[in-house]
Amino acid sequence: MAHSHLPKHGVLRLFLVLVGVCLVEYTVGPTLFLCWRLKGVSSSSSSTIQDSCTPCDCFCSSEDTVPQLSDCGRNDPDMKKEMKKDRLTVLSEEIALHDIVVRDTMEHTKGLIMDTRKSSYLYQKEAEKCNVGIKTCEEARERAEAELIEERKITTLWENRARQQGWEVDQ
Structure with a gap:
């Protein structure tokens, strides 16, 4: 094996x-x-x-020229409020923001779909006009071809009669 x-x-x-x-x-x-x-x-x-x-009111001594990152925004009330939020609240806000983005994207997509449908409808109408025009032209071509065949038959008949009467072809 x-x-x-x-x-x-x-x-x-x-x-x-x-x-x-x-x-x-x-x-x-x-x-x-x-x-x-x-x-x-x-x-x-x-x-x-x-x-x-963000700009903050950090009070630094002359020895400490670089403020600590944890000091930044300590006196900002919005930053304090944001930092006090628990993980669930932050995740809920993020999900809400994602929902807003999804809704906006869906509205935009629906608008694009409607525009595409309108364009498609217009192109279908134009294609139908073209198909009708082609059908009309094809019918006219077939009639002209049938008439040409009939004319050739009549011409051949008259040429044969003319030759019987003594007509000669000039070349």
């Missing part, structure tokens, strides 16, 4: 583990990247911190 070319169980497990790691990285990776990025911002120059934060 021939050997099977199916992969070994170890290779299949390795593949499944790699797929699992990729899925975890896909779901958790953006959050980890954001945390890493924020840590990098807190250790970089003050201009980077000022660019990444």
Whole structure:
């Protein structure tokens, strides 16, 4: 009996583990990247911190020229309100925003579909006109061809009669 070319169980497990790691990285990776990025911002120059934060009333001593990232926005009431929200509220707001985007996208798509249907209808009408015109032209061509055949028969008949009467063709 021939050997099977199916992969070994170890290779299949390795593949499944790699797929699992990729899925975890896909779901958790953006959050980890954001945390890493924020840590990098807190250790970089003050201009980077000022660019990444809203203006704040930070009271820094002359020794501490770089305000901490956690101090940024401490006195901002909107920031305090936003930071006090629990995870469920934030997720609910995000879902609501996604719903708004979906509704806007659906309205836009429905408008495009209606425009496409109108254009399609107009093109169908034009195609029907063209088909009627082609049918009319084809019928006229068939009639003209039948008349031409009839004329040739009559011409041949008259030429034969003329030859019988003594007519000769000039060349």
